[in-house]
Amino acid sequence: MSETVPPEVDCPQCGHTIPWSEDYPHRPFCSERCRAIDFGAWATESYRIPAEPASPEELEEAEEEEDESPRHYL
Numbered sequence: 001m002s003e004t005v006p007p008e009v010d011c012p013q014c015g016h017t018i019p020w021s022e023d024y025p026h027r028p029f030c031s032e033r034c035r036a037i038d039f040g041a042w043a044t045e046s047y048r049i050p051a052e053p054a055s056p057e058e059l060e061e062a063e064e065e066e067d068e069s070p071r072h073y074l
């Protein structure tokens, strides 16, 4: 065997086996579509983290400010 055979990789999205070569710029995904699907799933999941309520400290601070200023100046 003198020829260099590129290693093969399975697309994490659809399981299609593709050679690890320049022909597949989206590897390990077989196509841009598969990569987009996988990225979309990842983005959706990570979206939940910032969607959660702010830290209790931040909420307390905001409440204090709102509560404090009118009384202080009156």
Ligand SMILES: [Zn+2]
Residues within 6 Å of the ligand: 011, 012, 013, 014, 015, 016, 029, 030, 031, 034
């Ligand atoms: Zn794929």
